[in-house]
Amino acid sequence: MNHIVDIGAWELAAAYLLLTFPLAIILWYRIPMLGQTVISLVRMTVQLLLVGLYLQVIFQLNIVWLNAAWLLVMVAVADVSIVQSTSLRLRRIALPVSLALLAGTVVPLLLFVGLILQRSNLLDAQYAIPIGGMILGNCLRADIVGIRTFYEGIRAGEKPFLQSLADGALLHEATRPYIRKACQAALAPTVATMATIGLVSLPGMMTGVILGGASPVIAIKYQIAIMISIFSGTVITLALGFWLTSKTSFMAYGVLDRTIFRNAPKR
Numbered sequence: 001m002n003h004i005v006d007i008g009a010w011e012l013a014a015a016y017l018l019l020t021f022p023l024a025i026i027l028w029y030r031i032p033m034l035g036q037t038v039i040s041l042v043r044m045t046v047q048l049l050l051v052g053l054y055l056q057v058i059f060q061l062n063i064v065w066l067n068a069a070w071l072l073v074m075v076a077v078a079d080v081s082i083v084q085s086t087s088l089r090l091r092r093i094a095l096p097v098s099l100a101l102l103a104g105t106v107v108p109l110l111l112f113v114g115l116i117l118q119r120s121n122l123l124d125a126q127y128a129i130p131i132g133g134m135i136l137g138n139c140l141r142a143d144i145v146g147i148r149t150f151y152e153g154i155r156a157g158e159k160p161f162l163q164s165l166a167d168g169a170l171l172h173e174a175t176r177p178y179i180r181k182a183c184q185a186a187l188a189p190t191v192a193t194m195a196t197i198g199l200v201s202l203p204g205m206m207t208g209v210i211l212g213g214a215s216p217v218i219a220i221k222y223q224i225a226i227m228i229s230i231f232s233g234t235v236i237t238l239a240l241g242f243w244l245t246s247k248t249s250f251m252a253y254g255v256l257d258r259t260i261f262r263n264a265p266k267r
Contacts, residue, residue, distance in 0.1 A: 004211050059125045067123040071132050075101050078140040086148040092260050096244030097143065104237025105136045108229035116225050131226065134205065138190065138230045139237040146186030146238045147245065153178045154256050162255070171246070171254040179242050186238055190231055197227065 019041070026034050058066060079098040083090045109132045113119045117127060154161050154175070164174040197203055198220075202210075205226045209219035251257045 004213060055125075055129065058129070062121075062125045064121065064123045067125045067128055070129060071105070071123075072102075074133060074136055075105060078136055082140060082143045082147065085144045086151070087261050087263060088147070088151060089260055089262050092248055093147075093245045096248065097147070097241055100237045100240035100244055101136065101139055101143065103240055104139045104233040104235075105132055107236060108135055108233040112225060112229045131229070134226060135230050135233045139234050142186040142190065142234045143237055143241055146182045147241055149185045150175075150178050150182035150242060151249070151256075151260070153181055155258070155261070158256065165254045171250060174254060175242070175246065182242070183235075183238055187231075187234065190234055194227055194231065197223070203227075 023034070023037070025031075026037065058070060075098060078101055079094055080090070082097055082101075083094055109128060110122050112131055113124065113127050114122050119127060122128070157178075161174055161178070165171075193203070198206075203223060206216075206219040206223035209222050210216060249257055249260045
């Protein structure tokens with residue numbers, strides 16, 4: 001079996017030479033995101049180096065409660081990132097979104113590790129952390145699009161929404177068209193990826209397993225399983241996200257509480 005080739009410090013530094021092209025294009029067209037790009041690159045490098053060192057310790061110890069704590073930290077960071085990427089107030093929807101993320105990550109993760117991989121330790125660091133991270137990362141992206149589309153859609157189309165309520169619709173009936181539109185927008189990238197996977201690109205899970213020395217057939221089976229887990233977790237997260245945030249976002253008679261938006265005056 002082949003072993004993965006390590007990347008030395010100088011070889012990793014050489015990878016940064018690729019940045020010459022995007023940074024040159026940004027400068028040439030005077031795209032106003034040079035500073036943001038550089039800061040993001042620095043943050044990415046520092047964060048990944050620190051996390052890499054920390055994960056080495058976690059993998060060596062492989063303690064269930066420590067693995068679970070790290071997954072909770074990942075969910076908390078994703079939660080804040082989602083809310084900050086929308087126009088909603090953090091304190092109003094942070095808890096509902098975090099619960100939705102937790103359920104959408106934990107359910108497919110435990111099924112993947114326990115049912116598919118047949119591991120007795122459901123929170124084995126080698127599997128739970130990378131697989132949980134892949135599921136959570138996709139849930140994060142979908143939640144940003146879905147929640148933002150849902151609430152901005154209701155705010156922009158408030159008249160037909162209120163008319164639906166006035167005609168006797170219950171809250172879940174009045175919000176259904178907006179949930180449908182938000183889900184379509186949030187799930188479209190994942191559905192498109194599943195439709196073209198293997199033909200257009202070799203995705204992360206499959207590439208990682210191959211680089212780790214496994215055969216392409218094994219890598220394909222891992223990729224199929226992780227894509228199903230990602231899609232399932234994303235749908236669970238979106239559905240729970242809409243339902244749980246609605247508990248704190250609508251007033252009596254189903255009217256949207258506009259104070260949930262950051263740019264709205266507080267009551």
